[in-house]
Amino acid sequence: MSIPRVIIAGLNGGSGKTIVSLGLCRAWTRAGRNVKPFKKGPDYIDARWLALATGNPATNLDPYLVSAQVMRSLFVTAGKGYDGAVIEGNRGLYDGKDVTGSCSTAEVARQLDTPVVLVMNCTKMTRTAAALVGGMAAFEPDLNLAGVVLNQTANERHRGVLRAAIEQYTDVPVLGALPRMRSNPIPERHMGLWSDTEMHDSRSPLDAVADFLCDNADVERIWQIARQVPAADSALIPDLWDMLPADAAVGPVRIGYVRDAALWFYYEENLEALRRAGAELVELTLLDDAPWPELHGLYLGGGFPETLAERLSANIAARARVKSLSEAGMPVYAECGGFMYLGRTLRYGGVEYPMADVFPVCTTVHERPQGLGYVEALVVEDNPFHATGTRVRGHEFHYSRAVAYEGESVRHAFRMERGEGMGEDADGMIVRNTFAGYTHLFAPGEPHWAVNFVRAAARYRDAEAD
Structure with missing residues (x-):
């Protein structure tokens, strides 16, 4: 050193x-x-x-x-x-x-x-x-x-x-x-x-x-x-990757991750952890309607979807594609800005923009932070990425707040022990194999995440092949 x-x-x-x-x-x-x-x-x-x-x-x-x-x-x-x-x-x-x-x-x-x-x-x-x-x-x-x-x-x-x-x-x-x-x-x-x-x-x-x-x-x-x-x-001092879980022995899986002007908040260590666990990563965008390759998982990072909400909303093909992948049971993991894209609508500057409609919520961008700082959460609902009973550490920094549409119900995988999340001590909204929340995690501190993500992608790949 x-x-x-x-x-x-x-x-x-x-x-x-x-x-x-x-x-x-x-x-x-x-x-x-x-x-x-x-x-x-x-x-x-x-x-x-x-x-x-x-x-x-x-x-x-x-x-x-x-x-x-x-x-x-x-x-x-x-x-x-x-x-x-x-x-x-x-x-x-x-x-x-x-x-x-x-x-x-x-x-x-x-x-x-x-x-x-x-x-x-x-x-x-x-x-x-x-x-x-x-x-x-x-x-x-x-x-x-x-x-x-x-x-x-x-x-x-x-x-x-x-x-x-x-x-x-x-x-x-x-x-x-x-x-x-x-x-x-x-x-x-x-x-x-x-x-x-x-x-x-x-x-x-x-x-x-x-x-x-x-x-x-x-x-x-x-x-x-x-x-x-x-x-x-x-x-x-050992190499970082020698200390963390690596090959999940599941065979090749392909995980797409969106990196464009709207969503680009990724820790490189998170991407490397996925590669080490057995994933081939494919960089994607939500800002055009170019076809995507065959995928077995999808990762949506954070960013500034609100500043490009009009373009994201106008790309109907991309919104429909993401919704159909989630409905098909593909493992989808979204953090903050990625979660905002998965909502039904995004409200910014007094305008409400249709989004992917994976979750029946509207995320509204406010003038003041709605969550800022370190996060610790207990996993209380089954999901492909974090085992029930696990404690997850991360951080949050968001100006938006999500509210479910009247008559709609949502489930949360996280019970917040530190941090705001989505409010009411909850974060990590889940439906099928899709997980989305305001919590950003850092893979070297949560080594189970990448291995679980790749294993879930392998299960989806095998089910699609049957």
Whole structure:
């Protein structure tokens, strides 16, 4: 685990760590380094941008979703062959799911023995910055706070006072002082940054962010910090895939997954887990009516179906195809945006759009989040993917809420023990062999899922062949 690495953390959410992480990834990549990006916590959008900044897939790390042993194996397995790694944190450095800070960015830093560069918003602040940096450095003594990047500084005088105060009162070096950006090159909206699929040129803003960071921070000094990590024998850390169930010995099955501008929230580890369990994966789209190959299973990830609701609704052939596959008993697994597509209608901006009508519900997009954070659920109803009595961990981030049409009944496989789900302590709507919910899972933390999915696909394949 001696790969050069650094965690970019924030004093709090909105501190600027994403801009610094993207700028650093892009700057190091332009300098000829093969950089592996990681994102701490459950996240699809920032991870997508980190991948674009480096040209390499991003991997998520989260102590809630996986054990410490699995996370170390995931880091080593994903980091093999790269020159260095950038890990973008989430929220504030010490913020976790409870008062002890469990599952925080700091916990990831300790488990992976990684130096931390702190980004802090210095708006209307001078000497107080030194007190904050000193407190952050002393709060958990076993954390290596290797430097700080000052953000949202007003002018040269402001930057000079901040730098002098921090250097006088702390031992934490100032690695950069960023002026206020007149506009964010990567626009944001209700679920975070825009996706690259919604921008005509996704490379240009990343180069602009890299130029901004190089002009105002010492990116080469951060590289030297990243290189000063303890040597470790990676051979003693098992490969991730050697730790998880692999071949389900069911023979070849073909599982389609929709990846287009509407649905694209997938952890690459989820797709790889399906391959390891015996699936051939086929990438599909719901935005045109091109024929699909023979399938034995269907996976619908999350995304932004509401922004493309008119196109999804207009594609009557695709909607009818998905409904008929579900009615035929094909195993279908849908998360969040995929679940919204499987409803009867989707309401957005005051307009109600017909969807696939697998479930007799209307999902309505609201202005405020309807579910946000970690999830834990007990499986209480039979379904092909999760055995009854199993506890499943995941996360949710949705602005929509599903309501069944009057006179219609629905069944739920999950009883929520943490998180909102579909409300009333329920999530995971099921009908036949179709499962859909707001809960996103991470396959390395729920190793049964991929094996069960492939086995269900094999049963469907065999039944169709009879």
